[in-house]
Amino acid sequence: MNAPAQVGTTPDRTDASSAPPRGGAGSQRTPRSRRHSSDKPRRNVLVTVLMLCALAYFLLPLYWVAIASTKSNADLFSTFGLWFADSNSFVENVKAVFTTQDGVFALWMRNSVVYSVVSAVGAALLATAAGYAFAKYRFPGGDALFSVVLGAVMIPMTALAIPTYLLFANANLTNTPWAIILPSLVSPFGVYLMRVYAAGAVDDTLIEAGRVDGAGELRILFQVSARLLVPGLVTVLLFQLVATWNNYFLPLIMLNSPELYPLTVGLAQWQGAAAGGSGSSPLFSSVITGSFISIIPLVVAFLFLQRYWQSGLATGGVKG
């Protein structure tokens, strides 16, 4: 979102020979200096215009929600959706979002943060250790175990959610944060990604050198390999963060108490109430402003952590 000014003036993809490396920050991308001076791409105005039209489609709902969050409930209905109303009600809307039902929205936000951060950190650590072991050790049963983990990528969430709910109900874990966090700690795709990543990022000779020095295997992992695995780990972390932050089905079935809801379930409930139109229910303006607030953290995180998800997706997508 903040990019156009700088992008407009500096060519994004100059050939690598002329562009100085941008310090450590860019080093983890999948760089390839394959452009030759002879085939320096010519920029095309027509294609750019077409792509900007496509871009308008992708930004339209975000634009709309940003505009709509500045409108009072009455203005939502009486003014044109894609432009501002005469009066700006953004501050009142935000106040309303955070005060409706005794400020339950702030609780939802906190819950979303707690669930997704704990799940993401846990899942990333588990996946990193496992992926590293699968990549760097040949141990009995390793290949078979990895195949099973990989096959699990295809298991639909629903096939699991219902039995998980019943098992958790028996263990008195439903309607607790654990009901969201425990299932979110498993990321088979994360293990796959980390295996591919570790295979490329950690040189076998480094491990051998550690052994020659007499270091134990776990010490080699923590003191030598861990540093090299960080970019992959952050990628898995980021994706699990998004997956948990965006999760709706699992918390919907696991939680009953509104004060435990994450944003997704809370907003959906507000929306249902607003559409139902009962007297004490939240207004459309609150639902819309709440939605707007709820998407800001992830959008910002993605913009700032670009290099991680891009390199991670490169790893997973290329060798898939």
Added chain:
Amino acid sequence: MSTKTTAVPSRPTQAPRKRGASPMKRRQNAAAYSMVAPFLVIFVLMLVVPLFYAGYLSLFQDRLVGGVSFVGLENYVRALQDPSFLGGVLRMVKFLLIQVPIMLGLALVFALVLDAGILYAQRFVRLGIFVPYAVPGVVAALMWGYLYGPDFGPAAQIAEKLGLPAPDFLSNEWMLGSIMNVVTWEFVGYNMIILYAALRSIPSELYDAAAVDGAGKVRTAWSIKIPSIRPALILTLIFSVIGTFQLFNEPNLLRSLAPNVIGVDYTPNLYAYNLAFINRDVNYAAAIAFLLGFVIMVVSYVVQLSAQRKERAA
């Protein structure tokens, strides 16, 4: 579950080690197991156990008279004759055949355009198209729901200004298309980034060969770029298949806007959810969920097989 269906990527080059248990090898094995163990414990508890439990549950029935009893495959027989389940699966097949090609086609074209490096404001375009992925599906459905809506949706407002009848995106005829649009909006960017990353890592020698042949941009894209990223394309295709059959968030959200259009059985997932948590028929719900998982596996398997066969034929 599907150990045989998924191709394991070949193990990176590794020095062949002596078989037999030297103390050092044994220490290494123990270390490897201890690294895999934490993940595997959670994996078994959160994935394998629930899966088997669902399979177990699906073989029982809870009758008003007589309580819970073992019924074998009766739930499955019932499901295969259940118009609600079959209708939902068919609707998802239709969704798959229409939406997935559009979504992946757009993602591929965008990725190729980005990779060709012919755009002004390249980075801005790339990020802008990807941003919807960071928006929760619930919020995406909510926003589009309002955009579609007759009350304060811009389309309805414009139509009214022009004196035209408002397009009823939430009507019976339009609903599936409207949901397709929401899902497309959410995931084109994600798929585009996967394909773009794959394109960026094509070895440059391939381009040199094409340059020698005098191939143009479109020709290069068609005969070098697209075949080179086949694995990434298959990956996105399989993820899309899995995602489609599990559709839940968007229809569940839009239901509150159009309760008469989206019934409890609009998608198989919605149906299973309603069976389990509204009707309290967990046994039948488990059978539905299991069958759905089976459908997903079969379709993913077919996708992979046909992709591999094409590869061999090429």
